[in-house]
Amino acid sequence: MIGKLNHVAIVVPDLTISRERYMTLLGADVSLPVDLHEHGVTVCFVQLPNSKVELMTPLGSSSPVATFLDRNPSGGMHHVCYEVEDIRTARDALVAGGARVLGTGEPKIGAHGLPVLFLHPKDFDGTLIELEEVKQIASS
Numbered sequence: 696m697i698g699k700l701n702h703v704a705i706v707v708p709d710l711t712i713s714r715e716r717y718m719t720l721l722g723a724d725v726s727l728p729v730d731l732h733e734h735g736v737t738v739c740f741v742q743l744p745n746s747k748v749e750l751m752t753p754l755g756s757s758s759p760v761a762t763f764l765d766r767n768p769s770g771g772m773h774h775v776c777y778e779v780e781d782i783r784t785a786r787d788a789l790v791a792g793g794a795r796v797l798g799t800g801e802p803k804i805g806a807h808g809l810p811v812l813f814l815h816p817k818d819f820d821g822t823l824i825e826l827e828e829v830k831q832i833a834s835s
């Protein structure tokens with residue numbers, strides 16, 4: 696069902712500092728920060744040859760990652776994102792298999808303008824999983 700690793704997400708206390716560190720110390724290409732009001736986070740993406748790292752920090756007072764940062768003041772790994780071809784088909788199969796989908800169960804539009812869902816970390820070894828619907832382009 697799952698395809699490529701789309702990204703690993705890390706919550707950081709200061710996005711400007713972390714972004715700068717990835718660019719200067721690690722020599723990475725990093726996108727400009729974008730505010731995602733619906734998700735309560737500001738994000739930027741570190742572009743790697745085979746995947747991405749999402750650096751995210753709370754946006755607004757009711758951000759879902761604010762409590763994460765309270766528990767992990769220096770930041771930490773937050774979720775992994777796997778690509779799926781059809782997010783509703785994947786969701787239905789997961790729910791039928793006993794996995795829990797967070798929120799309403801309906802996909803939201805994520806950072807890349809594509810539908811995303813989150814799965815309960817207690818069902819996956821303590822790891823929050825994001826699924827992102829990425830239509831597969833014919834492979835070369």
Ligand code: CO
Nearest residue numbers: 704749776825
């Ligand atoms: Co993500």
